[in-house]
Amino acid sequence: MRRDRFFVPANYAGESLDWQDSKLSHQLKNVLRLSYEKKIYLFNNKNQEATVKILEIKKDNIKFKILSVQNLEESINTTTLYISLLKKDKFELVVQKATEVGVMKIVPLVTTRTVKQGSKIERWKEIAKEASEQSGRLVIPKISEPVLFKEAVLIAKKDNDLNIIFDVGGDKLQKIPDKVGIFVGPEGGFEDTEKDLANEAGFSRVGLGNFVLRAETAAIVGTFLIAGGWSMNFY
Numbered sequence: 001m002r003r004d005r006f007f008v009p010a011n012y013a014g015e016s017l018d019w020q021d022s023k024l025s026h027q028l029k030n031v032l033r034l035s036y037e038k039k040i041y042l043f044n045n046k047n048q049e050a051t052v053k054i055l056e057i058k059k060d061n062i063k064f065k066i067l068s069v070q071n072l073e074e075s076i077n078t079t080t081l082y083i084s085l086l087k088k089d090k091f092e093l094v095v096q097k098a099t100e101v102g103v104m105k106i107v108p109l110v111t112t113r114t115v116k117q118g119s120k121i122e123r124w125k126e127i128a129k130e131a132s133e134q135s136g137r138l139v140i141p142k143i144s145e146p147v148l149f150k151e152a153v154l155i156a157k158k159d160n161d162l163n164i165i166f167d168v169g170g171d172k173l174q175k176i177p178d179k180v181g182i183f184v185g186p187e188g189g190f191e192d193t194e195k196d197l198a199n200e201a202g203f204s205r206v207g208l209g210n211f212v213l214r215a216e217t218a219a220i221v222g223t224f225l226i227a228g229g230w231s232m233n234f235y
Helices: 022-031 088-100 121-135 149-159 192-200 215-227
Strands: 005-007 016-020 039-043 048-057 061-071 078-084 105-110 162-171 179-184 204-206
Touching: 005 022, 005 121, 016 048, 022 048, 022 061, 078 088, 078 149, 078 215, 088 105, 088 121, 088 215, 105 149, 149 162, 149 179, 149 192, 162 192, 162 215, 179 215
Parallel strands: 005 039, 078 105, 078 179, 162 179, 162 204
Antiparallel strands: 016 061, 039 048, 048 061
């Protein structure tokens, strides 16, 4: 059963809500062709989800009737994915799927082996928003501008309780703290100097099984396992 759900960063107090958003108006009326009195769901990035009905749709304004509001919380770890910039379609796939499985922040990395890419941050934010709407997330992950690997290591060391580099042959991870940073390299992996820098910063080298995974696969699988608080027993 389809569950129509949209990001509307508003205060859900009261019996109705007037919201100005021409893009959402067009989507509801002309793309999805939702009828008046149609029950849909809104979330506001503040752990609230509202069940509403559409009362009126104008060109740049929608009026909703608020039926109920739930205060909820995502029972997941605070996981930041530091992922090397990949080819356009692969990086967009990572943004979408990592959002669906619970990432809280995505930091694009510029590594020695990174193929230079222009920053598409607004496009990535839109993908994350749509993935949050579809998957039932209560928050939309933050996406930063690309940073150099060595800078990301310093930031991650300060911000997280544990930082992980996924690498073939890495150790098992048995305990997952609340704030975790995941580092995934480009095609070809991190260079030895980058691994040494991470090792000096106290990063853990963790494996994702016995097979060699593509960067986008490692990013998605790793985020799913860490953010969901799963028992990390890969073998």
